[in-house]
Amino acid sequence: MSREQAIAKLIPVFRKYGYEGTTLSLLSKASGLGKASLYHHFPGGKEEIAAAVFEYVGIWFNKTVLNSLQSEQKPELKIQAMCKNLQEFYGNGKESCFSAIMSFGEANNLFHDRVKHRIQVLIDTLAQVLIEGGIEPELAKVRSQDAMIEIQGALILVRIIDDTEPFERAIENLPRKLLN
Amino acid sequence: MSREQAIAKLIPVFRKYGYEGTTLSLLSKASGLGKASLYHHFPGGKEEIAAAVFEYVGIWFNKTVLNSLQSEQKPELKIQAMCKNLQEFYGNGKESCFSAIMSFGEANNLFHDRVKHRIQVLIDTLAQVLIEGGIEPELAKVRSQDAMIEIQGALILVRIIDDTEPFERAIENLPRKLLN
DNA sequence: GTCTATATAGGGATAGAC
DNA sequence: GTCTATCCCTATATAGAC
Numbered sequence A, B: 001m002s003r004e005q006a007i008a009k010l011i012p013v014f015r016k017y018g019y020e021g022t023t024l025s026l027l028s029k030a031s032g033l034g035k036a037s038l039y040h041h042f043p044g045g046k047e048e049i050a051a052a053v054f055e056y057v058g059i060w061f062n063k064t065v066l067n068s069l070q071s072e073q074k075p076e077l078k079i080q081a082m083c084k085n086l087q088e089f090y091g092n093g094k095e096s097c098f099s100a101i102m103s104f105g106e107a108n109n110l111f112h113d114r115v116k117h118r119i120q121v122l123i124d125t126l127a128q129v130l131i132e133g134g135i136e137p138e139l140a141k142v143r144s145q146d147a148m149i150e151i152q153g154a155l156i157l158v159r160i161i162d163d164t165e166p167f168e169r170a171i172e173n174l175p176r177k178l179l180n
Numbered sequence C: 001g002t003c004t005a006t007a008t009a010g011g012g013a014t015a016g017a018c
Numbered sequence D: 001g002t003c004t005a006t007c008c009c010t011a012t013a014t015a016g017a018c
Helices: A003-021 A024-031 A035-041 A046-068 A075-089 A105-132 A137-161 A165-179 B003-021 B024-031 B035-041 B045-068 B075-089 B105-132 B137-161 B165-179
Strands: none
Touching: A003 A024, A003 A035, A003 A046, A003 A105, A003 B003, A003 B105, A024 A035, A024 A046, A046 A075, A046 A105, A075 A105, A075 A165, A105 A137, A105 A165, A105 B003, A105 B137, A137 A165, A137 B105, A137 B137, A137 B165, A165 B137, B003 B024, B003 B035, B003 B045, B003 B105, B024 B035, B024 B045, B035 B045, B045 B075, B045 B105, B075 B105, B075 B165, B105 B137, B105 B165, B137 B165
């Protein structure tokens, strides 16, 4: 099995159990590899596995969500595309945000800088699109942050109340809130 | 040491390490009690401790935040009071939300129903105040949900980017967003 | 009510055969 | 590259003295 194939199978484990709750036994079961085989692919153990998953999810996120903000289309269309991809990326609200998961507990110590950087790139990229759309830079930054807040908060609320409606609504209203 | 005193000392442990990341050793150190003493107070072990902390934090939250919505004042003033208490309760954005923490991983299995109920009570109570303030019931519910989203999302963003500004801004704008 | 000591299980991690 | 077997450590939990 390739490293990439293994990583793909390991994503749901971290998403469901968090960093601390994820054990090598769970990872072993999910991947179909023995613990020793996991250490063959990831000599650094659990931490390296989490880092690999973090990178993998980041590439996936960039290919879909971030990429939709870097096309040659009009700002309105870029943001609409982003929203559509966000909805898909988060399984209509059912899937947790990997960055948010990695911002709790021990994982926060290990991955804080990487998570922070990833979120800030996203905020900055979105802000650029808003500026391109005629929003003042200061306001653009605030609105981009607000978009992050909406997404993260909606994902939490959805998980708590077992209802994806708030997430769908948040995504639906995002273009209007961002561009007036 | 009384049960209550012990619980108060244990809150920060769960807030910092999450449910999975919290160990009896950490709880022992934080409380100054030996592990066996913890089992004397909480025969159910870690799960019972978490449940006790959950209840304790809930009572604290009700006394401050929820209570401010149940005064005899005008809706505007109730909401302003709530916002002030929210800011205090979450340490200006530096403190995590206990309910959100308990919505991840194994804790989500154990406490899902209790967390859901607590959040729904809060949403319903806030919605009632909005209705009292002249908002249509359907819209009131949506806006109350949006308030939860803002708070939860802001707490996450704050932790990720090490900057409490988004939380302060969210709280500041909350009364206007809720009541138009 | 608190302690020391200990039981039992599972976690992360490694050695070495194949 | 994958496995079985094993090591060490820490986790939860309990027994029993004080």
